[in-house]
Amino acid sequence: MPPALEIQHATTGYSTSPVLHKLDFQGDHGEMIAITGANGAGKTTLFKVILGLIPLREGSISIGGRRMEHKKDFKWAQKKIGFVPQGVQKGNLPITVFEYVMLGNWGKSFAYWKRPSIADKQKTTEWLEHVGLTELANHDCKDLSGGQLQRMNIAHALIREPDILLLDEPSTHLDTFSRDLLYRLIDEYRQRAPQLLTLMITHQLEETEHLHDRICLMKDGMLTDVGGTT
């Protein structure tokens, strides 16, 4: 079976000096990998590259054995990737919590809006319950607190039953209860979906010690394996 994610010699950046420089990485199905490194090292940039938001100047990315070369390849991959962004992203659209989580099932924006089926609604109801947001289902996303938004983002990412889960500092804004809930949800989802590759950017390695299989350090534009535990 090809690896869930393979990156070879990836080089990219925002100006002339590269942020990622000949980066090589392989993530296998079932693995949970913590990615750490100094602020500005390029961790979020790596996620943007995997999501097809920033093109590579050199190198290649393959997802499930398929090489990402054209827009249509990333579109195909988007359905397989769940992404929880860093920080609080409220957006401008007047969209309810229910609608936002349901959108996670289909795509990433209103452009994908279609009439929801009974199954869509049922699945959304279940995910809202999993993340403890049932009571807020009909609220505007903009009215949620940082922690509630983060839980909504997690439901939005997991509802599509991804093969790859990208978590960018997911515990930011979460209180102890919500943090425990987050890690429990990820753990439960991994048991249900043993093929899942999870990449989690974190500065709190001790928090995920019980979850991750290995740690990679982002430094000098490259990812280096630095072992299994902190």
Ligand SMILES: Nc1ncnc2c1ncn2[C@@H]1O[C@H](COP(=O)(O)OP(=O)(O)OP(=O)(O)O)[C@@H](O)[C@H]1O
């Ligand atoms: N949109 C952008 N335009 C120009 N430069 C950017 C942009 N986004 C990020 N950068 C720069 O690229 C470098 C890597 O940023 P990135 O966000 O990937 O780092 P990070 O490792 O995720 O940092 P942190 O731990 O602070 O979240 C930084 O020097 C940053 O200033």
